[in-house]
Amino acid sequence: MTNPVIVEVTRGSLVESQHRGALVAVDGDGKVVFSIGDIDAPTFPRSACKAMQALPLMESGAADAYGFGDKELALACSSHNGEDAHVALAAAMLARAGRGVETLECGAHWSSSQKVLIHQARTMDKPTALHNNCSGKHAGFICACCHRGIDPNGYVGYDHPLQAEIRGVMESLTGAVLGHDNCGTDGCSIPTYAVPLRGLAHGFAKMATGNGLEPLRAKASRRLFDACMAEPFYVAGTGRACTALMEAAPGRIFAKTGAEGVFCAAIPEQGIAIAVKCDDGHSRASEAMVAAALSRFFGKDDPIRASLAAMATIEMHNWNGIHVGDIRATAAPTA
């Protein structure tokens, strides 16, 4: 099927570009609350599922053993900007396991935030793996290995015990069978598995509610969500959508983006989770859509609804500050 237009980009009085995609909101039992488009199409969650991938860090006892608090747990679930505080905390997490940057297998890159990149260019020769947006997740991976005496060498590989464990966690949460057939390699070199969008949302709804989860996993899931909601800067950073969505509703919204137009979110108090995939992979569309969808779960007089609705229509200004058009969610369903 052809997914509907979910976001329009206007210029003057005309629509200049448009984004198609799918969206689904489910409850803890997997019941679809609302949906748009093909919610059963295989979708690579990319970084949107980092909180799922962080479960071994919690369930192994490594996080407690190394004394990790909300900031460290949020960073383990993050795609961060590479700001100084992110980099320092990733290094500190590794140090707790007696490791350093040399153990990271995620590769190095400059920040994708222009403001941070300018700062980086002025303060360092080149980035290290600690600056990689995934360094917190990888530090968590390494800690999960080291705490259990597993050699972290090669921890990004499909056959490494850690990735096998994560594969099992994600199969259990999403209900999808994962293997080489639906596996790709992510930007940070770990496996990423295409799963139906509906299953991805259901996995997050299970994490938000604990429905159907063993007590250890339910507790670990809740603690990761609480950490991200308590420290949204460490999930992304300055000017980023994940951070802004969680700051708009402190302690009430969990939100995590993934590359190629994926966004996952949950409202734990309502037992709801949402997954979005923009067909063309553009984050401006997934960001607007997830904000529009989340807004419907807050009452008409709740200022959170207005804050989220404002994020669903983004004014575009040119280099002289002139308002030239908007990015606006067009297909947000009524809850």
Added chain:
Amino acid sequence: MTNPVIVEVTRGSLVESQHRGALVAVDGDGKVVFSIGDIDAPTFPRSACKAMQALPLMESGAADAYGFGDKELALACSSHNGEDAHVALAAAMLARAGRGVETLECGAHWSSSQKVLIHQARTMDKPTALHNNCSGKHAGFICACCHRGIDPNGYVGYDHPLQAEIRGVMESLTGAVLGHDNCGTDGCSIPTYAVPLRGLAHGFAKMATGNGLEPLRAKASRRLFDACMAEPFYVAGTGRACTALMEAAPGRIFAKTGAEGVFCAAIPEQGIAIAVKCDDGHSRASEAMVAAALSRFFGKDDPIRASLAAMATIEMHNWNGIHVGDIRATAAPTA
């Protein structure tokens, strides 16, 4: 109508994202050689029509009066990277008209090229209007005004004599009626007019062939195309698609990108022009499609065909250099 998928983005063995769009190739008489999708949909050409907007600079005699050669003319048609050579040449063009950066009305921005941005961050406090990707075009605008004794103040405005002249040039070339109803404001603050994609391609085919043009305009058009093909670095810069396409076929291909997934190109020796619009505005798709479409006009044994085909399938490598997927044109028609 719903445009077809023109570009797929793969990861592993799966399609992760896809881009829809329209494409048309026409000859100098406006006859459609081939097309994909809705080629009559109003489309903002954005920066893809800069060579059209540079015609007053030529036709007024300003370019000759100020002694502009290929590099200056290419820069007048450019969306440049803000590299040092681009910035210096824009300043030199303004100086020929006795003007400086203060006359530019395009606004300032850092380079969108990561490599150039790092260099800029290390060598200057903040960018000026000379670093704006449109500064060469704007320098050309100002020169066209000053040579004729027209006050350049407010030259970006819809009602300024220069913009009225450009409006007339574009109406004549594209066959579209332009006015407030199909006008938006571009990133650099000048008016941009939505025209049917077919008309945009026809305008470039007229410029490439001279068909139906007065001798002055035919000569000016040919000189601008020749300048861009002779100095492709000044049309875009290091690592950019416009530059790479023109370098792949020296003196035989003219190519110019525009924001929001537009690409225009011409093969003057064959009297053909092409226009592409990716529905969702992503340049990775318009770049792959224009390369695929251009490749079909070169013989099976011509190395240019292979060079262009290679640009129509771009390998994506992650931070560790692992080949994770491809961006590939899927709907390239046979010429």
